[in-house]
């Protein structure tokens with residue numbers, strides 16, 4: 026199983042051969058690796074693991090927000106949310122396609138997700154309890170996604186890097202629509218502002234977990250950085266996110282749920298309290314607030330879409346027969 030296959034500290038050095046040396050030299054020279062190029066097996070598996078987890082995250086990520094499409098407070102909000110959720114589905118498609126260039130099938134990846142064997146981002150196992158959660162997801166979750174994905178536009182693997190360029194442009198729109206919802210709520214009635222504060226309280230720490238375990242515990246970072254799949258470590262991106270986001274929250278007049286948050290004048294970085302990594306591990310183990318709901322919803326959607334897949338295949342077969 027790809028997602029679990031590299032669970033221990035990576036041993037990329039296993040590929041010690043002239044081919045591997047040439048490959049690393051290409052990476053060091055900032056050349057792009059394309060699907061038909063020679064690549065170490067571990068590089069291919071690492072990419073399949075990361076790209077498929079990313080694709081699953083986009084698809085499962087449609088669920089918490091999709092939950093609010095019928096309850097959006099105005100037609101304008103509904104249209105924007107619909108477009109955003111649709112974009113996430115599109116991102117999933119680009120990413121599954123990028124993974125397919127590495128020799129794995131979409132069916133296999135879907136099966137891994139639906140059987141509960143594949144990972145997807147921890148953040149989508151939390152519930153969306155109020156309209157302010159939609160603002161907060163756009164502002165913080167998409168904000169964190171952009172922070173993580175901009176460097177992926179320079180990933181050494183061509184199809185992934187190219188997919189990320191368009192994804193990042195769309196994520197930027199998503200982040201702005203989220204922040205604008207928050208701004209509207211924070212400038213609204215005291216009840217609306219309280220709703221925004223409550224959403225920030227619930228989403229802040231899970232958003233910091235999105236960047237993955239601390240560097241000291243990250244199984245794949247060293248190898249992925251050497252291969253220029255990742256350009257920054259988990260902790261480095263988390264810090265960049267905190268530094269960019271705290272002033273945005275202050276502008277909204279909101280308080281972050283972290284008594285230890287303070288600006289370190291010397292470094293210019295915002296220092297933050299300790300992340301509850303036990304909670305992160307619980308969510309990854311399938312015991313977050315919504316893990317079961319999310320999987321059930323995807324399984325149901327897949328089963329209900331069976332007739333569409335059948336019809337598309339029948340149509341393709343008919344076209345082929347006609348052409349022949």
Ligand code: BYC
Pocket residue numbers: 028029031032074075078079080082083086087113144145146147148166167169170173234235236237238242243244245246249255259309
């Ligand atoms: N949740 O060695 P590490 C979005 C896993 S989409 C769950 O540091 P790596 C959006 C990790 O997979 C957001 N699992 O791993 C969508 C690994 O497990 P395996 C998704 C996590 O790969 C819709 C183990 O922990 N973004 O934003 O070097 C609407 C050890 O970790 C998480 C991407 O996927 C997590 N948070 O670094 C709105 C971006 N963190 O495979 C927004 C692409 C870690 O050994 N992915 N794990 O079983 C990446 O950049 C990297 O894969 C990560 C982790 C930074 C996430």
